[in-house]
Amino acid sequence: MSVTLRVAGTASGPELELRCWRLDDVPALLDAHRDPGLRSRVRQPLTTPAEARRWIDGNRQAWAAGRSFSFAVCQPAADDNRLVACVVLKNVLPGRLGAEVGYWTAAAARGRGVAPRALTAVTDWAFTRFAATGLSHLELLHQVDNPASCRVAEKTGYDFVEVLPARPPFPLDGHRHVRRFTPR
Template structure:
């Protein structure tokens, strides 16, 4: 089951469209993954079309299994309607009867600092709490390494309060932060 979420435009930010990943996203996905900042913050690098297609296939499998929901976040051009990829938001480890799940995200270099991640993360969080309320979902966690203050700001702007420092553990070489958002 895939779906599309929309985040309305504001006076200072364009509309966002959150949708399932498609095969025609490969070129933009590879372009985004050329960013050294993104590569330093993610566990997987995508350098070839074959790697990107496998990544997309795993995302489709996650949706089909009902446990991992990855959204391509796109900005439509106001006049042409053509969209550009600006971020990814993922809801993972969704298990019926379990009260918590995890969210993660990345933002394309050209979209950083424009409020894309907090707006998209808030939309997916609200969707998750509504969609999985009957299964008992009451808490979402966002984890990031200590050396990533931008993720602290995204978490706070998205309603994820700081909870604790987590000790480093593979594959993460540094201590991290746990942020939590509770269902209203």
């Protein structure tokens, strides 16, 4: 299954295309992972082409298995389809009420509304695709030292629910935000 989501441009943000990861994304993925800010927020920063290829292959396998859906977020109108972010829907299981979303934004794209718009697109897609199989809510988790993620959660309708105690591999307490499915 292959899905491409399109998000129209706005006065403050570029047009976005969300699609499955491809092996030709390796150079852009490695470039994004060179950013110290991103490296400090991801569990396993990617440093070599082999690591990036394995990561992409793993995401494609998870997509094919229907349990995790990682989207490369690109800006198609500029710089030959430039990678600007990643949004993932994970822990999707039939009959399970909740799943988790996560994301990162490339350094050059931060502060331009990319994360909220891409997260909204994936959230809407997830509820459209999986509500009939029992999905009722999505969780967004982040460490307490990441106020930008709190702002993204608020902008996209994810309500703050609680502080979670630190546990490996995360050294700090975290925030849990939840967005519930509301039928239209």
